[in-house]
Amino acid sequence: MIAAMAAMVLLPIEVSDAGWLSDLFKGPSKQAKSAKQAKSPKQAKSPKQAKSPKHVASRKPVTSAKPAASPKRRNVKLAALGPVALPPAALKPVAAACDPSKLRIVLDVGHTAESEGAISARNVSEFVFNLRLAKLIEQKLKAEGFTETRLLLTEGKARRSLFKRVAAANDLRADLFLSIHHDSVPNKFLEDWEFEGKKSHFSDRFSGYSVFVSRNNPDFKTSLSFAELIGKEMKAQGLDYAKQYSQPIMGRHQRPLLNKETGVYRYDELIVLRKTQMPAVLLEAGSIINRDEELKMNSPERREIISSGVTAAVKEFCEPRWAMLGPL
Numbered sequence: 001m002i003a004a005m006a007a008m009v010l011l012p013i014e015v016s017d018a019g020w021l022s023d024l025f026k027g028p029s030k031q032a033k034s035a036k037q038a039k040s041p042k043q044a045k046s047p048k049q050a051k052s053p054k055h056v057a058s059r060k061p062v063t064s065a066k067p068a069a070s071p072k073r074r075n076v077k078l079a080a081l082g083p084v085a086l087p088p089a090a091l092k093p094v095a096a097a098c099d100p101s102k103l104r105i106v107l108d109v110g111h112t113a114e115s116e117g118a119i120s121a122r123n124v125s126e127f128v129f130n131l132r133l134a135k136l137i138e139q140k141l142k143a144e145g146f147t148e149t150r151l152l153l154t155e156g157k158a159r160r161s162l163f164k165r166v167a168a169a170n171d172l173r174a175d176l177f178l179s180i181h182h183d184s185v186p187n188k189f190l191e192d193w194e195f196e197g198k199k200s201h202f203s204d205r206f207s208g209y210s211v212f213v214s215r216n217n218p219d220f221k222t223s224l225s226f227a228e229l230i231g232k233e234m235k236a237q238g239l240d241y242a243k244q245y246s247q248p249i250m251g252r253h254q255r256p257l258l259n260k261e262t263g264v265y266r267y268d269e270l271i272v273l274r275k276t277q278m279p280a281v282l283l284e285a286g287s288i289i290n291r292d293e294e295l296k297m298n299s300p301e302r303r304e305i306i307s308s309g310v311t312a313a314v315k316e317f318c319e320p321r322w323a324m325l326g327p328l
């Protein structure tokens, strides 16, 4: 089934789906590679392998002798050794404390004013939702001391804008890249209704957030750690993730689910995740084609919940982390 899914990725993008997740695609150039990878069961990460930095940051004695999946960032500083009550088999700081005032986070606002992404059940463009939420996340991160947070607004046509945002993030030498989106469904699920006298489309079938990472990102491990933190925080806020991406009914939009607790999926081909030279994650904050969920996504309460969750995830990501390297 995975091979079938990978093969489907080779198909050209349907024009009818443009504006939804599919316009985030890269063309088929690297597909052969990802298809090959997808076939290898060994490489599929189980949820247990996905260590979150929080877990690694534990100062309690741990039995695992595995080095931590620690981010290698340009501006990391070595953490000072922690409290004296450390276990005898010393904990070594491997990557360490990140300074919130130096962590360069790029918040990528999905789509552009010209190429607006999905259209909600009530005919509002995804770009409007993305911008509003990303601005609130930016505000909260800055308030928490992440003063180097940058909102990335891109102009122009969809596909071109993807390379522009990647170039911008790479030029900024960002430490972390988070792309903000709102979800829709493949066209085959759309149903008709009338909203304010206008023929409109909806699908109440699916709902929820989802988090995506690409194994083709140069730092997949750290990307995954950050994605797990975001998923964990969304869950802690009482939100459910979108289950449909793991189901065959999604056809070529089906994705490997990396963690069935947190809702982290693999989506290797996404340009913004694989061309960025820093850990990168894409968050679909919720569905705007689902009529009930659109109303929620449009509420200040839901924006508050999601932006707080993302901020908490970044804070955890930035905490000092420790790893057991065995006896010195």
Ligand SMILES: [Zn+2]
Pocket (backbone or CB within 6 Å): 020, 021, 110, 111, 117, 118, 126, 181, 182
């Ligand atoms: Zn989008």
